[in-house]
Amino acid sequence: MNRVRAGWGLVGCLALALGVLVGCTLGPGQAFATLVPGTLEATLSLPAGRLEDGAWKTSNGYLVRLEDGLGVTAGKLALLAPGSAAKAGSGETFDPAKPPAGYSLCHNGHCHRADGALVDYADIAAELASGGAASAPREVVTFAPQPKSAQPVAPGGQASWTLGEASPGLLLDRGSVSQTRWNVGFEARGQVTPEAGTASLSGGARTFRFQLAPADLSFIGRTPAMIDRTESAYYILSGMLRLSVRAFDGLDWARLAAAQPEGVLDLTADAASKETLLANLAQSDWQPTLKAAAAAP
């Protein structure tokens, strides 16, 4: 009997030793840190110059009144790593005097992108380091934020979400992560009126609506971190989206109203209007954070 007990004891010790050895030889594919879900927030702050009689003033002379704020639908959130083709980087070093393809007129800390956007030196350098814009990032962990239904964000207000279920899980492999992408949908219903003297609208005041699915628009922000044993064991992932005050700028309300003399103006059904809305909302400021922590919060 004692021999049997001694034998089991030996097996136990061997198993323990084996476990320790395995633990000391974790390689790629093993968990090296734990992701801690934080919160997502969206805010809408309109400066005084954008408000007139409680309405949202546009750059082209219209006043927009939303019935229930700007509806924000939280789609998939993904923590990204540089794609496999981009791991080695493009080999190109950022030099403002010789900007990479697609950029020009680099000065005062920013370059002009071909589409007119101003991009910081740091963002271009990071893009080059990760292999350039053509490389496809790899999803490391994805979340399904809750609630799923659109949350109204009125001027001066905000909405928040929990990150929801993680796929495949919260354990992070060894390697680098670089960005966080959030797919966001938008919808609203309201009334638009022209300002006297500078804008016109058939009917004077018109009701409108639009709905953009989360698949239509994604925001990508930098969350660089090296996941290995020398760094922190926990990373808290959160994000803040400051909605663009230019959401309704440049919409050709007069053309829409003339083409549709009666009823609700559906901006989503009009290709040019949908494109303008997407371009405007894409200017929202997305600031994700991946904050390191030594212990579980």
Added chain:
Amino acid sequence: MQATRWFLTFALGGALAACATPGAQPSAVPSPVPSASPSAAPAANDSEGCEHMLEGPAVAVKAAAKGALAEAPKVGEDHHRYDIALGGTAGKYEGTVRLESAEAADHTVYLSKNVPFAVRDAKGAVAFKSQLVGASSCSAISARYVVPLGVGVYFLDFGPASEQNVSVVVEGAEEAHDD
């Protein structure tokens, strides 16, 4: 490269300021309403304005006749140079373009040529905060106007002038103000 840009910034401001010293005629261009005293300091956007005036990217537009506001083509504060063709008869070229301001802030308007220039909204003329006109070290800029604009639609009037074309760069301010 950076040193060149700093040089352009200060040289442009300095050279334009020299043309607006007290006692000197600040501009041959009449302001629509009495303007503020010309500022000797370079505008924050001078370097940017000079670069876009020199290098574009350029957009060609044909100005509407003065008063034909509904037909006025758009120019933007979008880091482009707008090459504007004026209408009218020889020696009296003029026209109007439309600017949609996205922020309540001081905007800086750079002109390639010293032609009569005014800004107005639906209520009337908008006073310049400062105006500096004359030759500058930025070879492509002949005049700089700083205009306080709110969010909304404005019209830029040019002429009458002997010049048939004028290029314009509009820069928004770095610091917005509330109107």
